[in-house]
Amino acid sequence: MKHIVLILILSALSLTAAAQTASDNQTVEVTGPTLRIDLPSQYHRMQPEEFYDYMRSYDLSNGMTLNLFYRGRQMYAEVEDQGRHEIVSTASNVFVALDKQLKMTINLRGDNDASGELLMVVPAQHLANGGVIGERLMVVALH
Numbered sequence: 001m002k003h004i005v006l007i008l009i010l011s012a013l014s015l016t017a018a019a020q021t022a023s024d025n026q027t028v029e030v031t032g033p034t035l036r037i038d039l040p041s042q043y044h045r046m047q048p049e050e051f052y053d054y055m056r057s058y059d060l061s062n063g064m065t066l067n068l069f070y071r072g073r074q075m076y077a078e079v080e081d082q083g084r085h086e087i088v089s090t091a092s093n094v095f096v097a098l099d100k101q102l103k104m105t106i107n108l109r110g111d112n113d114a115s116g117e118l119l120m121v122v123p124a125q126h127l128a129n130g131g132v133i134g135e136r137l138m139v140v141a142l143h
Contacts, residue, residue, distance in 0.1 A: 035137040037103045037119055039096055043088040051075055053108055054095075058116075061141040066104070066118055068095075077102050079120060106142060116142040 048070055058066040060079070067078045068087075077097060078084040085097035087104075093116070096103045106116040118140050125133045 035119060035139065037096065037100045037121065037137070039088075039098065039100055040090050043090050043096070045073075046075060046089045048073075051089075054093075054106055056112075058106070058114060058142045060118060061143060062138075064140070066142065077104065079118070104142070114142055118142060 051068075051070065054068050055070060056068065058068075060066055064080050069076055069078075071084075075087045075089075075095070076084040077087045077095065079102070085099055085102050087095045087097050087102065090096050093107060094103070094105050101121045103119040104116060106114055108114050120138055120140070122136050122138050124135045127133065
């Protein structure tokens with residue numbers, strides 16, 4: 001019995017010593033999902049009656065507004081006055097712009113209530129100091 005207790009104590013001490021000798025400069029990289037806007041090879045062009053419930057303005061978490069509307073037989077999305085983008089349906093509640101500038105998931109909840117997210121390309125910006133912030137993706141929530 002004394003030998004078992006002694007072995008347990010020595011094991012615990014050796015683990016403690018090993019933990020203390022581990023290098024402090026070790027890093028662990030944690031990656032999240034990659035933000036991308038891809039247009040699938042197959043998509044669904046909704047009929048106006050299918051798209052009707054989605055045609056409205058949505059408030060975004062960044063203070064902007066997303067508008068979905070029809071022109072002729074095409075569906076469009078526009079954020080504020082940044083230009084319209086023709087969109088197609090990739091699932092019953094997921095839409096992607098054909099120019100790969102927008103992707104949205106819209107979960108309708110009742111008459112005028114919806115949730116979801118919008119992934120949009122933010123164009124490059126020129127800074128006052130002459131620098132440039134390149135094009136990037138931004139995710140905002142619909143509420």
